[in-house]
Amino acid sequence: MTSLLQLSRLIDRLNEFVGRHLAWLVLAAVLISAVNAVVRKAFNYSSNGFLEIQWYLFATVFLLAAGYTMLRQEHVKIDVILHRFSRRTQIKVEIFGIVAFLFPFVFAVIDLVWPLVVRAYVTGEMSSNAGGLIRWPVFAMVPAGFALLGLQGVSELIKRVAFLMGLIDDPGKKVQQKTAEEELAEAIRAQAEGVKP
DSSP states (O other): OHHHHHHHHHHHHHHHHHHHHHHHHHHHHHHHHHHHHHHHHHHSOOOHHHHHHHHHHHHHHHHHTHHHHHHTTOSOOOOSSGGGSOHHHHHHHHHHHIIIIIHHHHHHHHHHHHHHHHHHHHHTOBOSSTTOOBSHHHHHHHHHHHHHHHHHHHHHHHHHHHHHTTSSSOTTSOOOOOOHHHHHHHHHHHHHHHHOO
16 A cells, blocks of 8 residues: 555646646737737737637647646535535445546546547647637547646555555645735735834
8 A cells, every 4th residue: 555655645736837837828818919019009910729729729738737626625515415414425326436437537638638639739729710720629628627637646546545445544635835925914914023123
């Protein structure tokens, strides 16, 4: 089980790395959107390529961050009945969900989308919009994102089994980190306390 927990930590580090660096794509999308709006208003010029790259960046962030979202326990869970059971029972239900629903769904999506990615790459498929972009890079984000989600599912499965064996703490607890606003408030508070005589 030790080697499986090491694998779990490796997968967690991968999705942590991907998730943290995807934030830069959000900034890129915002900057491209702003430049596109300024150019359109100031010079009466617009490009479908600018619009599509924003969509591509959004799709990349949304798809590649799915594993990171699962790592952080931030996926939407509708819990009407399960909260009434013991934590061990909840973990067993989560294991069932990962094995019976997540893994088959991930496999099915990758299996269905991969031929489309290959076809778009081989044919050099382009957007039907004038000045549009090639399509295969954004198509490739679907299997890549689902692969990261599937890997995180493997990690979560390992952690839940290890919890049931008494080897680790509850893996379902949300990882609470300070938000940027909380860090700023603390910095302002610390600076204000340092200024006082």
